[in-house]
Amino acid sequence: MEMTSEKQELDGPGAHSRLSGLLGPENVIFTTVEQVLAWAQAHSFWPLTSGLACCALEMMACGAGRYDLARFGYEVFRPSPRHADLLIVAGTLTHKMAPPLLRLYDQMPESKWVIAMGSCAIGGGPFVDSYSVVQGVDRILPVDVYIPGCPPRPEALMHGMLTLKEKVMAAKRRGGKK
Amino acid sequence: MNLEMIAAGSLETKPEALLNEMRQLRDNPVFGFDRLIDLTAVDRGETFELVYRLNSLLHDRDLLVRAKVSLEQPTIASVSEIWESALFGEREVHDMFGIVFEGHPELEPLLAPEEGFGFFPLRKSYTLPGRSGQTDGGNGR
Numbered sequence: 001m002e003m004t005s006e007k008q009e010l011d012g013p014g015a016h017s018r019l020s021g022l023l024g025p026e027n028v029i030f031t032t033v034e035q036v037l038a039w040a041q042a043h044s045f046w047p048l049t050s051g052l053a054c055c056a057l058e059m060m061a062c063g064a065g066r067y068d069l070a071r072f073g074y075e076v077f078r079p080s081p082r083h084a085d086l087l088i089v090a091g092t093l094t095h096k097m098a099p100p101l102l103r104l105y106d107q108m109p110e111s112k113w114v115i116a117m118g119s120c121a122i123g124g125g126p127f128v129d130s131y132s133v134v135q136g137v138d139r140i141l142p143v144d145v146y147i148p149g150c151p152p153r154p155e156a157l158m159h160g161m162l163t164l165k166e167k168v169m170a171a172k173r174r175g176g177k178k
Numbered sequence: 179m180n181l182e183m184i185a186a187g188s189l190e191t192k193p194e195a196l197l198n199e200m201r202q203l204r205d206n207p208v209f210g211f212d213r214l215i216d217l218t219a220v221d222r223g224e225t226f227e228l229v230y231r232l233n234s235l236l237h238d239r240d241l242l243v244r245a246k247v248s249l250e251q252p253t254i255a256s257v258s259e260i261w262e263s264a265l266f267g268e269r270e271v272h273d274m275f276g277i278v279f280e281g282h283p284e285l286e287p288l289l290a291p292e293e294g295f296g297f298f299p300l301r302k303s304y305t306l307p308g309r310s311g312q313t314d315g316g317n318g319r
Contacts, residue, residue, distance in 0.1 A: 095291045129306050131299040132289075 041085065041111065042168040044073040045161065048084035050104060053091025055118040055151040062154035069154075074161055081107040086164075088157075089141070092120035092127055093134040102140055113168070115160055116143045119150045126150075184209065188242045193228075196245050197255045203232060203241070204260055210236035214257065217267030219275045221302045226252050226277055247277065256282040274300040 051059055063069045063077060078084040081104045093101060105114070116137050119125035124135040137143060144167060147160040179199055183189045191199050203211045211232035220227045230243040247254050256279035258264040268279040269288035276298040279285060287294050297304055 095295070096289065099291065131295065131297070131304070131306060 038169050038171070042165040044076070045086040045113070045164070046076045046078050046084050047074065047086040047088050048081055048104065048108065049077040049079050050087065050101075051090045052093060052097065052101075053118075053120065055090035055121070058151045058154055059088060059090045059117065059157060062157045067154040067158070069158065069161075072158070072161065072165075081105075082109065084108050085112045086115065086161075087112065087141070088115045088117055089121040089137045089143075090117040090151075092125065093137050094132050095134060096132070098134050098140055101137075105141055113144045113164055114141050115145045115147060115157075115164060117147045117149075117157060117160070118152055119148065122146050122148065184241060187240060188244070190244045190246075193245045193247055193254045196243075197257065197260070200230075200243070200257050200260050203243070207236070209241075210234045211239075211241055212236065214261035214263045214267075217257075217264055217271065219271045219277060219300075221275065221300065222246075223302060225249060226275060228254060228271070228277070230257065252277040253280060254278075255280050258282055274298060276301070 051057075061067060063075055069075050074086075085108065087105055087108065089101070105112070114137070116122050120127065120133070121137045124130075124133050127133040128135055134140065145160045145164045147156050149156050152160070179202065180189065184203075189199075203209045211234045213233040213235065214230060215233045216229075216231035218229050220229060225246040225248060228245045228247065230245075232241040232243060233239070234241075245254060252275065254277065256264065256268055258268060258279070259281065265282070265284070266288060268282050269285060271277050272279060272282075272285055273287050273290040273295070286292075
């Protein structure tokens with residue numbers, strides 16, 4: 001192939017197959033382990049099946065047929081924290097429930113992420129003045145993404161998870177956290 | 179016991195006499211209060227008032243039994259050996275008011291966290307924490 005015509009041939013229709021031809025039959029792409037790992041993790045979060053209040057119903061709706069979280073590869077809700085890498089705190093966290101939730105988080109293997117779903121998980125919501133409610137899960141857990149709403153619609157949860165995807169990929173590109 | 183008060187549906191009793199009277203109310207077929215359907219407390223400012231709601235399936239009748247204990251030493255006998263349904267109610271009142279039920283087999287937090295709140299939310303002296311998350315806990319433990 002002539003070097004002069006190469007630029008033109010890589011644009012326009014059919015460019016992909018011509019690029020494959022240029023790379024050779026092996027289709028070799030150079031990258032780093034971190035980036036491939038991040039790509040895999042960010043496109044297949046395994047959330048823990050856990051819900052604390054009404055937000056959990058929106059989370060369930062999100063996983064069910066109408067909204068179909070499986071489109072993004074996030075549908076594998078795991079009943080065991082040992083199999084999960086994403087904790088969606090969906091609902092009001094009380095002081096009574098805080099130790100069990102913390103234990104679930106501790107039982108999850110690294111790498112792991114936390115989404116605070118809804119007003120209660122973000123900052124206590126309408127129960128912020130109560131004696132029994134934790135004023136935001138970020139008082140006990142490192143939250144990666146906050147999703148506002150009371151409760152957030154399934155689309156909002158999807159957007160939150162896609163935001164987390166961006167965050168995971170970007171962090172790995174920078175060689176940063178987790 | 180004051181029969182007129184029982185007939186009127188509301189009986190006030192002394193804490194020392196509570197167990198004795200409660201046992202009579204259950205075992206004497208004239209009263210026949212075989213069920214304890216609610217147990218709670220009220221902070222009256224000067225005293226705590228325990229409130230027991232009894233029900234008789236035999237006579238289809240309700241009775242409120244009230245007993246006052248002091249704020250400084252809130253202690254009263256447990257009625258859990260008379261009605262087992264008192265077990266949870268007394269634990270809840272213990273969480274919320276810090277009232278001690280003597281003779282309760284397992285007076286541990288029911289609604290409060292395992293180590294307790296560190297304060298008693300339904301006491302009038304308790305103030306809500308506010309957005310800062312800080313509380314002085316009223317006259318906590």
